[in-house]
Amino acid sequence: MNRLAPLSEEPTNDEEEDNNNSSKKVSSWRNWLKSHFSLLFNKKSDLKILLSVLGCPLFPISPHAGQPNTHVSSSAEYIIQHFTAATGCRKLEGKVKNVFATGKVRMAMVDELGSSGSSTAVGPTGVSQKGCFVMWQMVPDKWLIELVVGGHKVVAGSDGNVAWRHTPWIGAHAAKGGVRPLRRVLQGLDPLAVSAVFSSAQYMGEKRIMGVDCFVLKLSADHTDLADRSDNTAEMIKHVIFGYFSQRSGLLVYLEDSYLTRIQSPGSRPTYWETTMATKIEDYRTVEGVMIAHGGQSSAIITRFGDNLKVGPAITRMEETWTIDDLAFNVPGLSMDCFIPPEEVQKDYPEENLDWRSPLHRTPTPPENEKLASPGPPPIRVSITEMAGRGVFATRRIGSGDLIHTAKPLVSHPSLSSIHSVCYFCLRKLKPVTSSEDCNVRFCSQECEEQSKVFVAVERKADWSAYDDYCRTRGLKYPLLVKRLACMVVSGVASADCLDILQPASLSSEMISEMGEGFSLLQSAFMKAKARDECMAFLTEQWYINVLARFRINSFRIELAGGSYEDLHSLAAASVETEAAVGNAVYMLPSFYNHDCDPNVHIIWIDNVNARLKALREIEAGEELRICYIDASMDHDARQTILFQGFGFRCSCLRCSSGD
Numbered sequence: 039m040n041r042l043a044p045l046s047e048e049p050t051n052d053e054e055e056d057n058n059n060s061s062k063k064v065s066s067w068r069n070w071l072k073s074h075f076s077l078l079f080n081k082k083s084d085l086k087i088l089l090s091v092l093g094c095p096l097f098p099i100s101p102h103a104g105q106p107n108t109h110v111s112s113s114a115e116y117i118i119q120h121f122t123a124a125t126g127c128r129k130l131e132g133k134v135k136n137v138f139a140t141g142k143v144r145m146a147m148v149d150e151l152g153s154s155g156s157s158t159a160v161g162p163t164g165v166s167q168k169g170c171f172v173m174w175q176m177v178p179d180k181w182l183i184e185l186v187v188g189g190h191k192v193v194a195g196s197d198g199n200v201a202w203r204h205t206p207w208i209g210a211h212a213a214k215g216g217v218r219p220l221r222r223v224l225q226g227l228d229p230l231a232v233s234a235v236f237s238s239a240q241y242m243g244e245k246r247i248m249g250v251d252c253f254v255l256k257l258s259a260d261h262t263d264l265a266d267r268s269d270n271t272a273e274m275i276k277h278v279i280f281g282y283f284s285q286r287s288g289l290l291v292y293l294e295d296s297y298l299t300r301i302q303s304p305g306s307r308p309t310y311w312e313t314t315m316a317t318k319i320e321d322y323r324t325v326e327g328v329m330i331a332h333g334g335q336s337s338a339i340i341t342r343f344g345d346n347l348k349v350g351p352a353i354t355r356m357e358e359t360w361t362i363d364d365l366a367f368n369v370p371g372l373s374m375d376c377f378i379p380p381e382e383v384q385k386d387y388p389e390e391n392l393d394w395r396s397p398l399h400r401t402p403t404p405p406e407n408e409k410l411a412s413p414g415p416p417p418i419r420v421s422i423t424e425m426a427g428r429g430v431f432a433t434r435r436i437g438s439g440d441l442i443h444t445a446k447p448l449v450s451h452p453s454l455s456s457i458h459s460v461c462y463f464c465l466r467k468l469k470p471v472t473s474s475e476d477c478n479v480r481f482c483s484q485e486c487e488e489q490s491k492v493f494v495a496v497e498r499k500a501d502w503s504a505y506d507d508y509c510r511t512r513g514l515k516y517p518l519l520v521k522r523l524a525c526m527v528v529s530g531v532a533s534a535d536c537l538d539i540l541q542p543a544s545l546s547s548e549m550i551s552e553m554g555e556g557f558s559l560l561q562s563a564f565m566k567a568k569a570r571d572e573c574m575a576f577l578t579e580q581w582y583i584n585v586l587a588r589f590r591i592n593s594f595r596i597e598l599a600g601g602s603y604e605d606l607h608s609l610a611a612a613s614v615e616t617e618a619a620v621g622n623a624v625y626m627l628p629s630f631y632n633h634d635c636d637p638n639v640h641i642i643w644i645d646n647v648n649a650r651l652k653a654l655r656e657i658e659a660g661e662e663l664r665i666c667y668i669d670a671s672m673d674h675d676a677r678q679t680i681l682f683q684g685f686g687f688r689c690s691c692l693r694c695s696s697g698d
């Protein structure tokens with residue numbers, strides 16, 4: 039099996055050779071050592087080392103290992119209880135299916151200590167490299183991370199059976215040993231995983247670290263795991279982890295892990311490689327009521343020593359600062375396809391293992407009349423693009439005309455001109471009312487009424503006439519979405535930060551000051567309705583601006599392709615009287631689609647607010663899926679102006695580049 043060790047200083051068999059052939063193996067090891075020595079002292083390769091070591095290291099112990107440690111002390115139990123209480127993570131138990139996080143990193147080589155212990159370079163020896171990452175986790179053990187630093191992209195993942203990594207310079211390889219979690223996840227990002235792994239830890243005492251009095255817990259990788267990660271040339275001798283939990287706050291503030299590998303090719307003396315990684319974990323913030331670390335610094339020190347090293351021991355030190363921009367739980371539509379390892383890694387599996395993986399790994403051939411791109415989860419994943427932030431990519435071939443996925447809105451609202459003619463919840467067109475009938479908002483079904491009950495009850499307590507007038511006279515649609523979201527938050531059906539994951543528009547100071555009036559009107563409507571203070575804490579001007587900034591570039595204008603009632607006469611009359619759009623809505627997955635003036639996907643609404651994303655042509659696996667944000671029939675200059683003013687970017691799609 040052609041498997042990659044999780045960290046760069048372990049040999050990677052990137053020459054295609056038979057692993058059972060020992061002479062070739064020795065030469066592979068020589069090459070490996072040669073290339074790594076030169077890597078360590080070659081500045082041009084700094085970025086590769088940084089990415090290999092710091093990019094996506096694995097944590098040696100799985101939270102689901104299910105190996106209770108008989109030595110667990112009551113002190114360790116107490117520390118973990120304190121941690122779970124401090125983070126509030128128990129409320130996630132059984133409720134979180136997936137987690138999505140994006141963040142930024144800055145990495146640099148710090149120093150290298152060469153032969154005879156003299157410093158070959160001290161202080162940052164290379165320019166620090168900036169980058170960003172996107173991370174998906176699906177409970178219990180599937181995860182994917184894409185990290186782009188200095189123009190290089192590293193991807194790593196686990197489908198629950200194999201953990202793998204792809205680097206531009208090595209390609210894709212599976213990690214040795216069992217599936218383990220990403221170390222980044224244990225850096226305070228997933229408190230449930232932290233408490234699960236440390237629940238079997240040993241209490242080591244107290245220690246003051248970075249000015250904080252901490253309790254120290256220790257974990258060690260077991261012998262079976264170490265053996266699985268070894269082969270007859272590289273032996274993994276130990277891997278220990280220390281977690282430092284603040285005595286005062288209970289939070290995990292420092293994580294340190296260290297492992298030692300003995301490398302010995304037949305007939306030579308051994309060399310030892312020790313890698314120690316330490317992470318300062320900071321900036322805990324609440325996400326859906328749970329404390330999640332949003333920043334920190336990691337450093338890695340690689341030391342190599344042994345009798346046969348003529349140059350003497352060598353030490354390489356590197357550092358990373360990281361921050362989390364967005365973190366969200368239970369992002370809808372996350373497909374299992376996201377976690378499929380690259381083909382090269384799939385080939386690493388022995389044949390007999392393929393059977394139970396087949397549902398995921400064989401592209402299903404749908405029947406001729408099959409409408410959905412696939413019967414299972416959508417064949418897409420969200421990933422980082424080169425020029426346009428996050429984007430949506432096909433995980434397999436999609437046929438022309440296929441329905442890729444559907445999406446329900448996070449927030450929607452009818453346009454003011456349609457408010458009496460469409461369902462207040464799903465925007466389905468309704469039969470026109472006769473003059474004797476009530477002109478209140480209406481619903482198309484009991485189900486829609488039921489689903490809106492709680493937030494409509496909140497809305498009905500307040501007088502919205504001034505706010506609605508403000509929207510009507512200025513022709514504003516997004517403040518209506520803000521009002522609905524605010525009522526949903528007050529009623530407890532949505533969280534105030536549910537849109538934080540979406541990209542905000544950049545707003546000028548003029549735009550921000552114009553929003554002040556809308557905010558005052560919204561706030562005063564709630565205040566006059568005597569809304570309880572504790573429910574209103576979220577409603578600040580900043581919240582209002584943040585939400586509007588997201589609605590501006592992520593909401594869709596809903597135009598229905600078909601009506602729900604058969605009376606064509608009424609339909610024609612309604613379309614003359616009202617504008618074509620029945621309302622506006624914002625969705626999660628569709629918000630990640632980037633724009634193209636000649637798109638390969640379009641978004642349509644048939645009879646209500648539920649969106650359908652359909653392929654406009656054949657799409658290959660790996661291709662980015664793009665929709666058109668604007669009226670594609672406009673000429674080049676008009677499109678560029680609208681995209682720049684409305685969405686803040688200059689379009690460089692093929693059509694625009696050709697001047698069309």
Ligand SMILES: C[S@@+](CC[C@H](N)C(=O)[O-])C[C@H]1O[C@@H](n2cnc3c(N)ncnc32)[C@H](O)[C@@H]1O
Binds near residue numbers: 426629
């Ligand atoms: C609805 S969001 C799309 C998802 C977004 N890329 C993200 O990371 O969340 C729209 C924003 O994406 C970026 N974008 C979309 N299409 C683009 C394109 N063709 N070129 C450059 N930027 C684009 C712009 O910043 C735009 O305001």
